[in-house]
Amino acid sequence: xxxxxxxxxxxxxxxxxxxxxxxxxxxxxxxxxxxxxxxxxxxxxxxxxxxxxxxxxxxxxxxxxxxxxxxxxxxxxxxxxxxxxxxxxxxxxxxxxxxxxxxxxxxxxxxxxxxxxxxxxxxxxxxxxxxxxxxxxxxxxxxxxxxxxxxxxxxxxxxxxxxxxxxxxxxxxxxxxxxxxxxxxxxxxxxxxxxxx
Ligand code: MN
Numbered sequence: 001x002x003x004x005x006x007x008x009x010x011x012x013x014x015x016x017x018x019x020x021x022x023x024x025x026x027x028x029x030x031x032x033x034x035x036x037x038x039x040x041x042x043x044x045x046x047x048x049x050x051x052x053x054x055x056x057x058x059x060x061x062x063x064x065x066x067x068x069x070x071x072x073x074x075x076x077x078x079x080x081x082x083x084x085x086x087x088x089x090x091x092x093x094x095x096x097x098x099x100x101x102x103x104x105x106x107x108x109x110x111x112x113x114x115x116x117x118x119x120x121x122x123x124x125x126x127x128x129x130x131x132x133x134x135x136x137x138x139x140x141x142x143x144x145x146x147x148x149x150x151x152x153x154x155x156x157x158x159x160x161x162x163x164x165x166x167x168x169x170x171x172x173x174x175x176x177x178x179x180x181x182x183x184x185x186x187x188x189x190x191x192x193x194x195x196x197x
Contacts, residue, residue, distance in 0.1 A: 039072035
């Protein structure tokens, strides 16, 4: 099979109580796994079967007849990236190169945090909020459903999943509380710095 479900970078209870083990049992163990299984079924026996995940996503984007492959493959990529954006006892103000870039772009971390959280709050329905890099500039963006910055010429640095399945068991309808907790307690800034390249 071309597409793999990567291991979580921490135990399922490692992010509790910010994100419970129950949420990760479903979100990683059921939702992410289903995207992997569905994508593999859809590419089986086709010329995409031996391509890398990123190559598959880039080849089918914009092709209405391959929307199912795009949706499942892009969701595999987005979730694999999202898990790495978090760690136990993470969050708060960044360090390293990303701290300087955020200060240059927004003036201070608090303003960045406010705008990133607001991007997540205002993504109507399902989707993702992102910090991305383009031509050396960093900016906040958001995508709907499975859409991913890698097909828009952008380099993802950080993401947060705002599909209801990401937070409903722990926060019900309180998406802003989930986003605030993500910012204050979960972000793995070492991963974000590594993505700056
Ligand atoms: Mn999700």
